[in-house]
Amino acid sequence: MTEQSPALDNLLTESRTFPPSDEFAAKANATAELYADADTDREAFWAKQAERLHWDTPWTSVLDWSDAPFAKWFVGGKLNVAYNCVDRHVEEGHGDQVAMHWVGEPGDTRDITYAELRGEVCRAANALASLGVGAHDRVAIQLPMIPEAIVAMLACARIGALHSVVFGGFSPAALRSRVDDAEAKVVITSDGQYRRGKAVPMKAGVDDALAGAESVEKVVVVRRAGDDLDGEVAWTDGRDVWWHDLVDAQPDDHTAEAFDSEHPLYILYTSGTTGKPKGILHTSGGYLTQAAYTHRVVFDHKPGEDVYWCTADIGWVTGHSYIVYGPLANRATQVVYEGTPNTPHEGRHWEIVQNYGVSIYYTAPTLIRTFMKWGADIPGKYDLSSLRVLGSVGEPINPEAWMWYREHIGGDRCPVVDTWWQTETGAIMISPLPGVTHAKPGSAQRPLPGISAKVVDNDGTEVPAKGGGYLVLDKPWPSMLRGIWGDDERYRDTYWSRFAEQGFYFAGDGAKYDADGDIWLLGRVDDVMNVSGHRISTTEVESALVSHPTVAEAAVVGATDATTGQGIVAFVILRGGAAEGGEGSAGGEEAIQALRAHVAKEIGPIAKPRQIMVVPELPKTRSGKIMRRLLRDVAENREVGDVTTLADSSVMDLISKGMKSGSGDE
Numbered sequence: 332m333t334e335q336s337p338a339l340d341n342l343l344t345e346s347r348t349f350p351p352s353d354e355f356a357a358k359a360n361a362t363a364e365l366y367a368d369a370d371t372d373r374e375a376f377w378a379k380q381a382e383r384l385h386w387d388t389p390w391t392s393v394l395d396w397s398d399a400p401f402a403k404w405f406v407g408g409k410l411n412v413a414y415n416c417v418d419r420h421v422e423e424g425h426g427d428q429v430a431m432h433w434v435g436e437p438g439d440t441r442d443i444t445y446a447e448l449r450g451e452v453c454r455a456a457n458a459l460a461s462l463g464v465g466a467h468d469r470v471a472i473q474l475p476m477i478p479e480a481i482v483a484m485l486a487c488a489r490i491g492a493l494h495s496v497v498f499g500g501f502s503p504a505a506l507r508s509r510v511d512d513a514e515a516k517v518v519i520t521s522d523g524q525y526r527r528g529k530a531v532p533m534k535a536g537v538d539d540a541l542a543g544a545e546s547v548e549k550v551v552v553v554r555r556a557g558d559d560l561d562g563e564v565a566w567t568d569g570r571d572v573w574w575h576d577l578v579d580a581q582p583d584d585h586t587a588e589a590f591d592s593e594h595p596l597y598i599l600y601t602s603g604t605t606g607k608p609k610g611i612l613h614t615s616g617g618y619l620t621q622a623a624y625t626h627r628v629v630f631d632h633k634p635g636e637d638v639y640w641c642t643a644d645i646g647w648v649t650g651h652s653y654i655v656y657g658p659l660a661n662r663a664t665q666v667v668y669e670g671t672p673n674t675p676h677e678g679r680h681w682e683i684v685q686n687y688g689v690s691i692y693y694t695a696p697t698l699i700r701t702f703m704k705w706g707a708d709i710p711g712k713y714d715l716s717s718l719r720v721l722g723s724v725g726e727p728i729n730p731e732a733w734m735w736y737r738e739h740i741g742g743d744r745c746p747v748v749d750t751w752w753q754t755e756t757g758a759i760m761i762s763p764l765p766g767v768t769h770a771k772p773g774s775a776q777r778p779l780p781g782i783s784a785k786v787v788d789n790d791g792t793e794v795p796a797k798g799g800g801y802l803v804l805d806k807p808w809p810s811m812l813r814g815i816w817g818d819d820e821r822y823r824d825t826y827w828s829r830f831a832e833q834g835f836y837f838a839g840d841g842a843k844y845d846a847d848g849d850i851w852l853l854g855r856v857d858d859v860m861n862v863s864g865h866r867i868s869t870t871e872v873e874s875a876l877v878s879h880p881t882v883a884e885a886a887v888v889g890a891t892d893a894t895t896g897q898g899i900v901a902f903v904i905l906r907g908g909a910a911e912g913g914e915g916s917a918g919g920e921e922a923i924q925a926l927r928a929h930v931a932k933e934i935g936p937i938a939k940p941r942q943i944m945v946v947p948e949l950p951k952t953r954s955g956k957i958m959r960r961l962l963r964d965v966a967e968n969r970e971v972g973d974v975t976t977l978a979d980s981s982v983m984d985l986i987s988k989g990m991k992s993g994s995g996d997e
């Protein structure tokens with residue numbers, strides 16, 4: 332991490348606000364009083380949220396922070412997470428409510444009720460137990476977005492085993508390092524999966540990954556692609572077992588044992604500044620409390636009424652907290668979709684919203700910008716009137732994308748909630764409340780009731796209104812990570828050493844306050860540029876670029892510059908019409924000059940990109956994050972580094988070629 336000076340320049344201003352309608356506010360789960368409640372007595376506030384769950388044994392104290400930074404929440408309490416997500420709803424008479432409207436990419440569907448889900452989870456729990464999996468054992472899961480993925484996670488939770496879900500698009504090497512680090516005993520995968528209209532193998536990669544993996548005793552294989560796959564699925568006798576052979580034969584009842592509130596629930600690996608991924612550890616009671624609470628207040632979720640859809644993959648934390656644990660704890664009826672948003676056509680999501688009457692839709696800015704690129708006429712063909720709340724997560728959402736989302740998806744009627752959080756925080760931390768907040772396009776606004784966050788300078792002093800700096804969390808929260816698997820030292824170093832004196836958790840993000848004290852996220856601190864001594868966030872420049880009518884998407888990096896320290900280099904994808912007359916042509920050069928002038932106008936001459944390059948694609952990870960590291964390599968004329976985590980590794984060739992041939996250079 333590079334050292335930053337205290338202030339990030341506060342360059343963009345946004346004056347539009349959107350209050351909730353009176354009708355929405357009148358029925359909202361969360362009212363403005365929640366903030367005051369939480370401020371008056373934070374622990375009592377969280378106890379009240381935890382009481383919404385079923386505890387077999389009540390806790391004796393809400394928080395023990397004496398061993399900081401290792402928190403204990405709801406000390407002495409006991410609960411079973413899977414029982415809370417499934418059984419109790421059935422026992423309360425909601426067994427026939429649909430838990431999941433599952434939609435496969437090829438068009439197959441399954442509706443699963445809570446009663447059916449209970450049966451499946453019990454069978455899977457019995458199955459895992461029959462393989463010798465018990466409390467504290469680790470199970471790695473690499474599966475597509477099929478119901479068995481969710482069942483497998485809940486089955487682990489039910490028996491106190493930790494799941495470590497590995498995103499389906501990860502390479503065998505990535506899976507192996509995670510299996511080894513966690514010493515997983517069982518791996519659950521599928522024969523194949525459907526991606527972009529094709530059945531592609533999955534188990535073959537898992538077999539590669541597991542060659543010689545010592546900890547692994549069994550591989551359980553869900554039959555998903557079946558006969559659509561070319562060739563036979565290779566089989567290791569004695570190790571491999573079909574899910575349907577193993578699970579279907581099990582009894583569908585299973586007694587859920589209550590585990591300690593701090594019993595480990597899962598490990599989820601995320602990348603850090605070094606090459607070795609960090610196994611983020613989450614535990615039970617506090618995690619489930621905050622996942623359920625935030626899902627209820629941020630999305631205004633009403634069980635039995637709403638149809639909720641989070642478009643994340645279970646391979647990421649958003650899938651863990653906002654497909655599995657939060658929504659199921661709140662008895663949601665949700666859509667789970669297996670495939671890509673443009674298979675078989677670019678209106679797939681809106682068709683699903685229309686067919687199932689989706690009322691709450693939660694997605695990522697990168698997808699919203701992709702929808703923008705495809706054009707507003709596509710959602711315009713569908714009836715989206717069931718929608719009432721829209722969410723965004725994963726990166727700062729630029730005001731233009733926010734406005735487009737509100738207008739073209741939300742029909743100018745749905746509150747948009749921009750939710751800031753991390754794998755490490757476990758659940759949403761900073762977000763508007765849809766029935767309370769006067770929403771501002773592009774701002775995550777305020778810490779939720781019960782959460783405390785601050786923007787501080789280099790010395791840990793809170794910056795004044797309109798000031799910028801580092802985002803810190805200055806009080807422990809229930810769903811906070813409890814450490815990095817097997818590496819307490821790295822846990823302390825990564826998150827708690829930067830502001831050790833103050834005891835702050837350092838999130839790694841830059842942020843600023845506006846004049847009203849609302850928080851604006853500025854991207855990772857290492858994505859902040861320093862141009863002639865001015866600190867400018869890559870996000871702000873990207874936002875300015877995307878606000879130009881010709882730009883669909885933009886990525887900005889700081890490249891070393893002999894004169895100014897860093898120079899701003901922008902990579903832009905033009906919108907359909909602009910791109911045709913643009914790239915490589917005389918119009919291309921003019922277009923680039925117009926963009927530089929536009930950024931200068933939006934932010935100031937200091938933010939004018941040194942170089943703008945028109946590209947056909949941006950290098951993204953499979954989760955949609957732009958890999959700026961690779962763009963920096965190009966911008967600084969270096970050999971492009973490791974591209975193995977790119978969703979499409981040919982993208983970098985296209986970009987480098989364009990750069991060498993001089994297109995886009997001044």
Ligand code: PRX
Binds near residue numbers: 728751775839852
């Ligand atoms: O930089 C922030 C960004 O994503 C990081 C966390 O990434 P990850 O652990 O993969 O979790 C993503 C899903 C929760 C943060 O440090 N980030 C996430 N949400 C936002 C965001 N940046 C700005 N605004 C957000 N709403």
